[in-house]
Amino acid sequence: MSPEGKTSKPVRRKAAGFGDNSSGEGYLDGRLLIAMPVMGDPRFERSVIYMCAHSSEGAMGIIVNRPAGSIDFPGLLVQLDIIEKADQITLPENAETMQVLKGGPVDTGRGFVLHSSDFFIKDATLNIDEGICLTATVDILKAIAKGTGPKHAILALGYAGWAPGQLENEIQHNGWLHCDADPDLIFGDDVDDKYQRALRKIGIDLGMLSNEAGHA
Template identity: 60%
Template sequence: MSAASSQAEKAASPLRTELSGPHFLDGQFLVAMPGMADERFARSLIYICAHSADGAMGIIVNKAATDISMPDLLVQLDVAPEADAIRLRERVGHMPVLMGGPVEGRRGFVLHSDDFHIQQSTLIIDDGICLTATVEILRAIASGEGPASAVLALGYAGWQAGQLESEIMANGWLNCPADPALIFNADLDAKYDLALRANGIDPAMLSMTAGRA
């Protein structure tokens, strides 16, 4: 899905990475540490969707896209007619549109519960969480036939081979188990601290020297 064209109906290429190995972080959270050098990721909570020896991709789940709502986006994409705007606000007005990351910022990715699948398009990640990057899922959401839980993200975070591992070793990120309920929590501002507390970390005590949870 693209906020500009129908070309986004094609699945995102990062999802085609072959996943295997005991040290990969699929289905985990990354929590930005205080020493994060890249200000774009300050206080970010990222859900890792794909990780392999070739690199990684994930979705920032605690930062809102600016000046766009889910109903407005569905209308802009011609998924639903403008005449249905009121109905859409009632049905999906609560669903956040996230700033998923700095890569391909006009392309859409839906993280959702595993009660919805599109053959050859939906990636099953872990613990009941899936990722779909085709416009069909937006049509299903607009019609009330989509997944029970979902968030839409514009763009994603990506790492080249070995880059994420190096950033973790440099204390840029804390990796920890992901909580599906936290992914879909509508209180975006609270997610960062909640993820830390869920892993026994007091955000006020977090330092640049913290290691893995």
Template identity: 50%
Template structure:
């Protein structure tokens, strides 16, 4: 069975994650979506769309939104954690959040529900790495919208900034339709459509929207 460490009491973001920003300032993009350019050389991020949860001089951390997790269902996850859903059962989508700490769970969600240790990504959006949020969802409550990720994408100091300068990524303002898309296989094109960009013309574009 796929490992999962979300039952831990540690509700803090990853130790190497920089502090979140309340809004985009000074060139930092917390709360934005990163859209991989067609020239992306790392196959792990080909055509990926990432919600950037934190971005500062210390580095960056984000959740890949469009790599659905096929090896585990939400109901199986609740069973692993010995959580019994209360009918009518709520479910949220599962995604492979990135190559770092692939056994650790994170829920990216609307900020109408938060707990101690939830990380504010931007107004209306939070990230929680505590089992309490799954318990709330299983009981019919919790946030209005959410996606559960195993693992995350991480960058060291200045690394993401260099990748953007090399035109590896476009940045797109996040909205709920993109963050919680029901058809993640269409998300890459949907994010580009928000920029009114033709994918076939991307090779010469700059990294900022």
């Protein structure tokens, strides 16, 4: 696993060559990583991670099934001075109910919004896969608060990062399975069920999964 703080910045697709390599064989952009039950790192135990970038330069993803505890989106908007406390009651419904997740152990003080592709900010939004984008600027939070943001979105605090070749090595050593992503697994509010649902997506029953099972 990537140690907390090891990667100070998220991997940027253009700078790291992801624009050329994202569709290359073996790369997992736009797919879900699923932690094997034998995952020894508590930061990633039973985690489902949406892969935002993956190439020979490394990898970056967002955990989509770990709530951020007592932090809620309206309260976060107040903390960031995007809205006044009194304005919380007038927020649009999707802002009131928007999930705040622990996206990973790196850069935990920074927010990353995974969202549907109906919202885009030039030079700020990364189009990851068909229908899924990533934006990490405060402008998207302001748009969501005003009701002009994406239809579907989750806010993640922090991200998961891997050095070149590290993720591939972990997969080879049965640390991870992977499967196709779908919007319901990414944006669904049934956070506690996402792990088992992701396993079922590739035909695996958690109760029958052997510790020696190979990767998908």
